[in-house]
Amino acid sequence: MSEPSKELMSPGAKALLESLEQAQLSNSPQGDFQYMKFAAGDWTFGQDNTETQPGSIWSVNPRLFAGYIAWPSDGLGEPLAKHLGQVGVDPLVTLATLGDPPAGARDGWKPLKGCLLKCLNGEDKDTQVLFQASSGGGIKGINALFAQIVQRLKGGLDCIPQVKLETSSYFNKKYKKDIDEPIFNIVGWDALEAKAPALAAGSGELVAGEIEPAPAQEAEKEPAPEPVRQRRRPV
Secondary structure: OOOOOHHHOOHHHHHHHHHHHHOOEOOOOEEOOEEEEEEOOEEEEOOOOEEOOOOOOEEEOOOOEEEEEEEEOOOOOOOOEEEEEEOOOOOEOOHHHHOOOOOOEEEEEEEEEEEEEEEOOHHHOOOEEEEEEOOHHHHHHHHHHHHHHHHHHHOOOOOEEEEEEEEEEEEEOOOOEEEEEEEEEEEEEEOOOOOOOOEOOOOOEEOOOOOOOOOOOOOOOOOOOOOOOOOOOOO
């Protein structure tokens, strides 16, 4: 079956598809939200590192985030610079428009991607979070979302993914141990018109949750375990 022409898509779907196919953006997300992290196989969010409830389902805004980040030479602490924006909302940027990375940046500009999620069930229902990743595993997981959303849009199908947050692992020869990777296990799809994790209309600002500092990350290093709450009962 052939793909529908972009001319036959709704204006919203056409614009989203064109943005996702470019997916290199500038600026940083602004507004009220909680950060989600993946470390040592655990999905957590908020300042207290609240562990996500096993079996919970999260809706993903199809307007994903993409950009670039520059880490210090030792890979520790806060990034030297970050340009992250939402697909279809922020102006496009390329490595050429970014120019040279800041002095002392490790490996120059590194890809940075993210997504806005909203919990649909369980104890965390209606919680909205922003997940960002510059590690290989995190980028791979978000890229898989990008690819599937684009294909759904091209096929004229519902394009808001509903996911379970899971973990996979592989044996790393360098570290000689298993390394955990984040997995977005898609369990369903909603229509573009359905209520997804939202931006305030026309404002480009995230809504709901609480403001907190962006978590420090290490560039291309295995993340250290972080304290989390006691294991939660499944949904």
